[in-house]
Amino acid sequence: MLAEQLQRLAGIGLRVPVEELPGGALGWRRRVRLAVDETGHAGLRAHRSHDVLPIADCPLAPAGTLAPVLERTFEPGREVEVTVDADDVVHVDTGPVVQRAAGREWRLSPGVFWQVHPALPDTLAAVVGEWAAAPEGGVAWDLYGGVGLFASVLAGQVGPTGGVTVVESSRQAVADGRAALADLTQIGWRAGRVEKLVGSLDGQPDVIVADPPRKGLGRELVDALCARAPQRIVHVACDPAALARDVSLFAARGYRLEKLRAFDAFPMTHHFECVALLVAG
Ligand SMILES: C[S@@+](CC[C@H](N)C(=O)[O-])C[C@H]1O[C@@H](n2cnc3c(N)ncnc32)[C@H](O)[C@@H]1O
Structure with a gap:
């Protein structure tokens, strides 16, 4: 499915394995x-x-x-x-x-997003951290950040002199994230929709991490993110067609697909989770 969508929507001929997570095919849904x-x-x-x-x-x-x-x-x-x-x-x-x-x-709190596969948060946090590689003292954005799982990793990378901005539409997720990561004072929280807030975010990000719902980012947001000229964009996606479309939109703005991994995060279903690294130039 992923190879097909990448070929069809982004003109990229690439096959990546869908990697198993620890724990087996059953008993994973938390x-x-x-x-x-x-x-x-x-x-x-x-x-x-x-x-x-x-x-x-x-x-x-x-x-x-x-x-x-x-x-x-x-x-x-x-x-x-x-x-x-x-x-x-x-x-x-x-x-x-x-x-x-x-x-x-x-x-x-009830209703606040957390991945249902117990091995996925650690797996995604590790891959996102490795690929984001935010510089010490730098600026990173965690869009669709939930309770700040990725922001916690980015905050460690930029250190106390850097800055991480989380944008998340659920006020309850922002409240839970703020409470859990209160010691990481380099994280700033913005409650609201990414589409609405992205234009008002300060500074020039070195890295943008985006983990949108199934529909992905789309043209307007891809344009808005590229206009801020980050070095790297890490895109986490649960829909291969939306990801392939976004990869093609990023390519048209000069960002090439540098790395891609896929994880069998929903065993016994046709769903899976992808992480893509897009790099400028
Ligand atoms: C796939 S989850 C990712 C959360 C987080 N990155 C994680 O791994 O735990 C997507 C998050 O985006 C939030 N969300 C959905 N639409 C949004 C929008 N338009 N703007 C900002 N956040 C949104 C949801 O509330 C949810 O917390």
């Missing part, structure tokens, strides 16, 4: 949303339907975590979110949930 039927039992929605099917378990969730939830009854017609935290504690619709990655710890 957050599961269930629907509740009219009898109060939680289950999964049938494909393209509102019908709720009873289930005994879900092999994608960590073994044994769903059974106690499936035995309970809930208010009919609602949804139930089950989250397994970094200490394997199972939370049903409650927060905060403790998660750890890149040597740090976050307390996440």
Whole structure:
């Protein structure tokens, strides 16, 4: 899929392996949303339907975590979110949930983004850090930054004399990120949409990290980012077509695809996660 989209949308002939993450094909999904039927039992929605099917378990969730939830009854017609935290504690619709990655710890409020595969945050943080290589005393942006997973790594690279700006639309994510990374005073937080705020960000970034939702960046944002002339752009993407389109837009602005990796972050599904390094000149 990735090779096809790169060829079709960016004219790039490149094949990269989709790398396995540790932990195997099952039991990786740390957050599961269930629907509740009219009898109060939680289950999964049938494909393209509102019908709720009873289930005994879900092999994608960590073994044994769903059974106690499936035995309970809930208010009919609602949804139930089950989250397994970094200490394997199972939370049903409650927060905060403790998660750890890149040597740090976050307390996440309900609804705040965190990757569902337990090995992905550390894997992405390592690749993003290696490829961003933000200079000491430099400036880095973490766009669509969530609670600042990548910002925490970038902050270590630029050090106390540098600056990292996180832009994230969820106010709750910004609040949770600020609290978790309060000691990293070189991080500045902006709550709002990237499209709206990017023009008002100060300074000339050495590095931009962008981890947008499925639709990717698109022409206007790619233009806005390239206009700031960063040396490097690290693009994290979960949709290969949107990534290939963005790579082609960056190429038209003089940024070449220098490195690309893909990870099987959603085993047993057709989804996967990519990281691309785009370099000026
Ligand atoms: C794929 S997540 C990445 C979060 C973070 N980089 C991480 O790895 O944990 C995308 C994030 O972008 C935020 N978001 C979605 N649309 C946005 C927008 N238009 N502007 C800013 N943030 C947005 C979401 O709330 C979410 O936290």
